Amino acid sequence: MAAIEKRSSDDWQELDKKHYLHPFTDHKELHEQRSRIISRADGVYIYEEDGHRILDGMSGLWCVSAGYGQEELVEAAAEQMRELPYYNSFFQCAHPPVIELSKMLQEVSQPHLNRVFYTGSGSEANDTIVRMVRTYWDLMGQPGRHTIISRKNAYHGSTVAGASLSGMSAMHKQGGLPIPGIVHVEQPYWFGSDQTMSPDEFGIAAARSIEEKINELGPENVGAFIGEPIQGAGGVIVPPDSYWPEVQRICDEYGILLISDEVICGFGRLGEWFGADYFGTRPDFMPFAKGVTSGYLPLGGVYVSDRVADVLIDKAGEFAHGYTYSGHPAACAVAIANLKLIQRENLVTRIHDDIGPYLQQQWQKLTEHPIVGDARMIGLMGAFEIVKDKQPMQRFEKDLHAGVRFRDTLIRNGALMRAVGDTIICAPPFVISHAEVDDLMETTWKALDLTHNTLQE
Numbered sequence: 001m002a003a004i005e006k007r008s009s010d011d012w013q014e015l016d017k018k019h020y021l022h023p024f025t026d027h028k029e030l031h032e033q034r035s036r037i038i039s040r041a042d043g044v045y046i047y048e049e050d051g052h053r054i055l056d057g058m059s060g061l062w063c064v065s066a067g068y069g070q071e072e073l074v075e076a077a078a079e080q081m082r083e084l085p086y087y088n089s090f091f092q093c094a095h096p097p098v099i100e101l102s103k104m105l106q107e108v109s110q111p112h113l114n115r116v117f118y119t120g121s122g123s124e125a126n127d128t129i130v131r132m133v134r135t136y137w138d139l140m141g142q143p144g145r146h147t148i149i150s151r152k153n154a155y156h157g158s159t160v161a162g163a164s165l166s167g168m169s170a171m172h173k174q175g176g177l178p179i180p181g182i183v184h185v186e187q188p189y190w191f192g193s194d195q196t197m198s199p200d201e202f203g204i205a206a207a208r209s210i211e212e213k214i215n216e217l218g219p220e221n222v223g224a225f226i227g228e229p230i231q232g233a234g235g236v237i238v239p240p241d242s243y244w245p246e247v248q249r250i251c252d253e254y255g256i257l258l259i260s261d262e263v264i265c266g267f268g269r270l271g272e273w274f275g276a277d278y279f280g281t282r283p284d285f286m287p288f289a290k291g292v293t294s295g296y297l298p299l300g301g302v303y304v305s306d307r308v309a310d311v312l313i314d315k316a317g318e319f320a321h322g323y324t325y326s327g328h329p330a331a332c333a334v335a336i337a338n339l340k341l342i343q344r345e346n347l348v349t350r351i352h353d354d355i356g357p358y359l360q361q362q363w364q365k366l367t368e369h370p371i372v373g374d375a376r377m378i379g380l381m382g383a384f385e386i387v388k389d390k391q392p393m394q395r396f397e398k399d400l401h402a403g404v405r406f407r408d409t410l411i412r413n414g415a416l417m418r419a420v421g422d423t424i425i426c427a428p429p430f431v432i433s434h435a436e437v438d439d440l441m442e443t444t445w446k447a448l449d450l451t452h453n454t455l456q457e
C-alpha cells in the first residue's frame with residue numbers, strides 16, 4: 001500500500017501553506033505565491049506535479065551526484081532496512097555497514113585521514129568539529145586555543161555552531177550568533193573586489209587576513225581555520241591559485257588545525273575525490289555530507305586526521321558527543337552503494353577528463369553574452385555573474401532582481417540553477433550526458449536573452 005495519498009497540486013499547496021514551515025523561506029512571500037511541488041525525478045530531471053520537466057542543474061541541493069533513479073542505491077537501503085534498519089554505535093556496539101563504510105572512506109582520502117565520526121548532516125559535522133578542536137587543544141595543554149577562524153560569506157550549516165561558523169550576517173542576526181570564539185576574515189572573492197590587484201595578489205592578501213587575525217588574537221588563542229575549498233552557497237567563489245597554498249603555509253607556521261569543509265566539494269564534484277586534493281591542502285578535519293549518499297538518505301560525518309584522532313583516543317577518555325543517528329545502518333549502506341557506483345562508473349575521472357571540460361568550455365562562452373560579466377567552473381561546480389556593464393563592471397540596480405528574474409525564466413524554460421543575488425550557480429549531477437549539457441546550455445542562453453529583454457523594458 002502506498003504510504004502517500006494521491007492529491008492534486010492545489011491540494012498539496014493548500015496543505016503546505018497550513019502545516020509546513022520551510023527551511024530558509026520567507027513564508028509571507030511563499031504564501032502569496034505557491035510552492036513548487038516536485039513529485040518525481042529520473043536521471044538529471046525533476047518533474048513537477050503537473051508533469052513539467054526541469055533539468056536539475058543543482059543536483060537537488062548540491063547532493064544528488066549519482067543522479068535520480070539509481071536502483072542500486074534504493075536496493076541497498078531496502079536490503080539493509082530488512083536486515084537491520086537501526087542500531088546505534090554507543091555502548092561498545094557497531095554494525096557491518098558503518099565499519100565497511102569507514103574502511104571505504106579511508107581508501108578514497110589522503111593517507112593521514114584514517115578515522116571517521118558520523119553525524120546526520122553537514123551542520124552536525126561542523127558542531128562536532130568545534131567540540132573536537134577545543135577538546136584537542138585542552139588535551140594538548142593549550143586551552144587558550146579555543147578560537148576558530150572562518151570567513152565572511154562562508155556557509156557551514158544552520159545549527160548553532162554551524163551558523164556561527166558561517167559568515168552570513170543575516171543568519172547571525174537571528175538567534176544571537178555567533179557563539180563566542182568564532183571570528184570571520186576576508187573571503188577570496190576577486191570578482192567581488194575592486195579588482196585593483198591581480199587575482200594572485202588578491203589571493204595572497206585574502207590568505208594574509210587570516211595571519212593578521214592570528215597575530216591580533218595571539219597565536220596561543222587560535223585553534224583552527226575553517227574554509228570550503230570553493231565557497232558554495234556564498235556564490236561558488238573560486239579562490240585565486242595563490243590562496244590555498246598560502247593558507248596551508250599559515251596553518252603550518254602557527255600550528256593551527258586546518259578544516260576543509262567538503263560538504264559540497266567532497267566525493268568528486270571538482271574532478272578529484274576532495275577539494276583538499278584539488279587544491280593540495282592537508283586538512284586535519286574534513287566535514288562531509290550530501291554527496292556521500294548522493295542525498296538518497298541523510299548522512300554526514302567528519303574525517304579526523306591521525307594527529308587529532310591519536311590524541312583524542314589516547315587522552316580524552318570518553319568524548320561525550322554523539323547522535324542517535326551517528327552511523328545509521330541504512331544510510332551507511334546507501335553510502336557504500338553510492339561510492340561503489342562512483343568507482344565502477346569512474347565518475348570522478350569522467351568529471352576530470354570528459355564531462356567537466358565539456359561543460360566548462362560551453363560555460364566559459366557565456367561571457368560573450370551582453371549581461372554575463374564572469375563565468376567560472378571547476379569540475380561540475382560553477383557560477384556566472386549577471387552584470388549591467390562589463391567595463392568597468394557594474395551591477396544592475398538591486399530592485400530589478402536580475403538574478404531571480406533569470407532563475408525564474410530558466411525554470412519556466414525547463415532548467416534549474418540557483419541565484420545568489422546576481423550570481424547564478426550551477427552544480428549538475430555527475431551523470432549528466434553531453435546531450436543534456438547541450439540542453440542545459442541552450443536553455444541558459446535562451447533564458448539570458450529573455451532576461452536581458454525584460455531588463456531593457
Ligand code: PXG
Nearest residue numbers: 121122123155156157228233261263264289
Ligand atoms: N558545509 C557546507 C560547505 C555546506 O554547503 C553545510 C555545511 C551544512 O550541511 P547540512 O547537511 O546540515 O545542510 C552545507 C550545506 C544553498 C544551500 O542554498 C547549501 C547548503 C545547505 C542548504 C542550502 O546553497 N549547504
